[in-house]
Amino acid sequence: MRGGSFIRDNNVLQIPLHNQIKFITKAVTSKIENDKKYALIAVKNQTTNVSIIHPISDFIIRNWKHSLFNTQKRQANNTVKFLNFLYSQNSTYTVNSLEDLTIEHGTEFLNFLTYKERKPKDTVRGFEKTLLNLYSFLYEKEIITTNVNERINIYAKDKDFPSPFKSAHFLNKKKKDTLHFIPxxxxxxxxxxxxxxxxxxxxxxxxxxxxxxxxxxxxxxxxxxxxxxxxxxxxxxxxxxxxxxxxxxxxxxxxxxxxxxxxxxxxxxxxxxxxxxxxxxxxxxxxxxxxxxxxxxxxxxxxxxxxxxxxxxxxxxxxxxxxxxxxxxxxxxxxxxxxxxxxxxxxxxxxxxxxxxxxxxxxxxxxxxxxxxxxxxxxxxxxxxxxxxxxxxxxxxxxxxxx
The missing domain is CATH 1.10.443 (hpI Integrase; Chain A)
Known part of the structure; x- marks a missing residue:
């Protein structure tokens, strides 16, 4: 059996396909670690308001367990947005489990952020880095067959190196300047x-x-x-x-x-x-x-x-x-x-x-x-x-x- 069966048995989209289900970021407190907070990923039924922690949370813990809560939350939020995108577009992409993920899905998501939501380049780049880590995690778990590890290492050292999402587009429009003080x-x-x-x-x-x-x-x-x-x-x-x-x-x-x-x-x-x-x-x-x-x-x-x-x-x-x-x-x-x-x-x-x-x-x-x-x-x-x-x-x- 290939590794990562626990995640595979709890497929990302192995839930009732209706509009009342969505992925969320959920703050969880560890009582055995002096109330340390972790940002995990959960599936929420918006009708019953019940949410359960999803196994893909292991992706956050494996990569950012010792990071600040805000860092964990940012990565979890990025992942949640990607999963909800796949869920909302399931009729188009037919992604029924994590095993179905391809580079094209990541590319489409990044272009959705750029063209539909008009996110600035730096913001989309942040999502891109999260996806690189996610795809690497899934490959190591033998959930997907696309190996992006080498590309991640090079990408981290050379900003000009094209990521696996080579067809992703970015806006050149500058974000508003952040003001640090008023007159x-x-x-x-x-x-x-x-x-x-x-x-x-x-x-x-x-x-x-x-x-x-x-x-x-x-x-x-x-x-x-x-x-x-x-x-x-x-x-x-x-x-x-x-x-x-x-x-x-x-x-x-x-x-x-x-x-x-x-x-x-x-x-x-x-x-x-x-x-x-x-x-x-x-x-x-x-x-x-x-x-x-x-x-x-x-x-x-x-x-x-x-x-x-x-x-x-x-x-x-x-x-x-x-x-x-x-x-x-x-x-x-x-x-x-x-x-x-x-x-x-x-x-x-x-x-x-x-x-x-x-x-x-x-x-x-x-x-x-x-x-x-x-x-x-x-x-x-x-x-x-x-x-x-x-x-x-x-x-x-x-x-x-x-x-």
């Missing part, structure tokens, strides 16, 4: 709109602008994980950043709710601004013991990263709408420019880095790696950042007076 004169306007229109994340926006926190870091904070400096944090906040998985009730396929670099991070206070944001936020959330999530939904549950981005993108649209209707011609032009660029929650980190550009190498210059230190013990060390704080305040003062 400085709009920093306070954006914060003001956050305070007025999106109070659920207003403090988070401030912490991103003046502490460089990622959205995934914000949604992993509990109330006890931040230490105010001065009344209501008037002089700053110190945040203990680490992945805590505050929403274990969700079997989410999202993998952005984690802390990339565990550390203790300073968020700068400016005049009474942080005090105002912090006070409003604490009045709006439920706090009993201190172990509650810092950013809560209406049910007092922790916001997920996707929900934080949802509120942020709403705020972004409100900000752009404000600029579009401004009587200032420069604001109108900037609205067009900002609309035509890619940006979301990462903009806060870019703004903070830009503000600190002349005073610190990077955000981590005003943070401390996590170890045995707690919030109280590291406070004295932040006195060394007073020079940076004074320079930052001076620059912000100039922004206020010049605009």
């Amino acid at each position: 400085e004169k709009y920093i306070f306007l954006f914060l003001e709109l956050a305070y007025q229109l999106q109070p659920i994340i207003a403090l988070g926006v401030y912490m991103q602008f003046f502490g460089g926190l990622r959205s995934g870091e914000l949604v992993n904070l509990r109330v006890m994980d931040i230490k105010p400096i001065g009344p209501y944090g008037q002089n700053g906040l110190v945040a203990d950043l680490q992945t805590r998985y505050l929403r274990n009730d969700l079997k989410s396929t999202c993998g952005n709710d984690f802390v990339k670099k565990p550390r203790i991070q300073l968020i700068y206070g400016y005049q009474d601004l942080l005090k105002t944001f912090y006070k409003q936020h604490m009045q709006n959330i439920t706090v009993i013991k201190g172990d509650e999530p810092l950013f809560q939904n209406k049910k007092q549950q922790a916001l997920t990263g996707s929900m934080y981005r949802y509120y942020f993108n709403n705020l972004k649209q409100q900000f752009l709408e404000y600029l579009r209707h401004s009587k200032n011609a420069t604001d109108n032009l900037n609205a067009l420019s900002l609309e035509n660029a890619l940006w979301s929650t990462h903009i806060g980190r870019g703004i903070f880095s830009n503000l600190l550009a002349e005073e610190a190498e990077n955000i981590y210059d005003i943070s401390f790696p996590r170890g045995d230190s707690n919030l109280e013990s590291v406070l004295p060390y932040f006195s060394n950042t007073q020079r940076i704080k004074e320079k930052l305040e001076k620059r912000l003062d100039q922004l206020l007076t010049s605009h």
Whole structure:
């Protein structure tokens, strides 16, 4: 018997062929590995909402078991999209099992991404690399007879080497540029709109602008994980950043709710601004013991990263709408420019880095790696950042007076 019989006996398309079945990426937590999360591939019945892990998940585990969850999720998402493409086009391609896969199927999928979905070249190349690994995995399992191993090795070293999908086409159109910061004169306007229109994340926006926190870091904070400096944090906040998985009730396929670099991070206070944001936020959330999530939904549950981005993108649209209707011609032009660029929650980190550009190498210059230190013990060390704080305040003062 050829190897890989377990996968063969659970053929990719050996399921009822109707529109209610689809492949999904599913996050699974391993209790024996300290709640480590894995991105696996499952088959879901959309009528019953029941999903089961599919054996092709072994492809993800074999190749990316020790990679970050986000890396696993990206590869699983790419694979899922390919499998769903084959499933939806089954009447055309007649792919009834993994054994039926050919290079032509991969080529058709890549061209579908290019011409039907108008995916940029770099995105399609990413799918192509996933397919190369998938076909290699299936060949090693003796599921298919096409050997792409040698081509993968060469392809990894030489970007100009044609992949097995030689008839795949790619768009030359450039993607939108990713924006890393907005014009400085709009920093306070954006914060003001956050305070007025999106109070659920207003403090988070401030912490991103003046502490460089990622959205995934914000949604992993509990109330006890931040230490105010001065009344209501008037002089700053110190945040203990680490992945805590505050929403274990969700079997989410999202993998952005984690802390990339565990550390203790300073968020700068400016005049009474942080005090105002912090006070409003604490009045709006439920706090009993201190172990509650810092950013809560209406049910007092922790916001997920996707929900934080949802509120942020709403705020972004409100900000752009404000600029579009401004009587200032420069604001109108900037609205067009900002609309035509890619940006979301990462903009806060870019703004903070830009503000600190002349005073610190990077955000981590005003943070401390996590170890045995707690919030109280590291406070004295932040006195060394007073020079940076004074320079930052001076620059912000100039922004206020010049605009």
